[in-house]
Amino acid sequence: MSEDNPAPQIRYAYDFNTVVWANGLYDIFVQAIHPSGLKSHPAYAGFAHTWDASEISGAYKSVRIEIDNPVVYSEYIFTGAVDSLWTNNANWNVGKYPPYYHNGVIRIEADCELPAGEFVILGDGGECILQEGVELLIRRDD
Secondary structure (H helix, E strand, C coil), X not given: CCCCCCCCCCCCCCCCCHHXXXXXXXXXXXXXXXXXXXXXXCCCCCCCCCCXXXXXXXXXXXXXXXXXXXXXXXXXXXXXXXXXXXXXXXXXXXXXXXXXXXXCEEEECXXXXXXXXXXXXXXXXXXXXXXXXXXXXXXXXX
């Protein structure tokens, strides 16, 4: 067995919250990053020791997953019951904030702040409706 082609194994398992994503098929590209900032690279076809991004660009293979969360609400209403943060589940009528690519309605009925690094991504047919006089502040990373 070549050292560049080890047998499949599970060394690490990572959990992530699928609730923030709409149900459907996704391709995930996995890359390890060392605390020093050095990124991992693919070990395909013997490139492991001489890898250069310009030589084998696109060598990463995706992992296909299907997200099938049991409950997807057609409407999410931001009430601001606790504070103005989008990501505080207590501020939403259904007890959680909307997933990315939501195809239904998102109603903002109180001033709302979307923290940097969070996004409002609507799916096909999705709507985000702000009540009159309400502000939606979207922070961004600079």
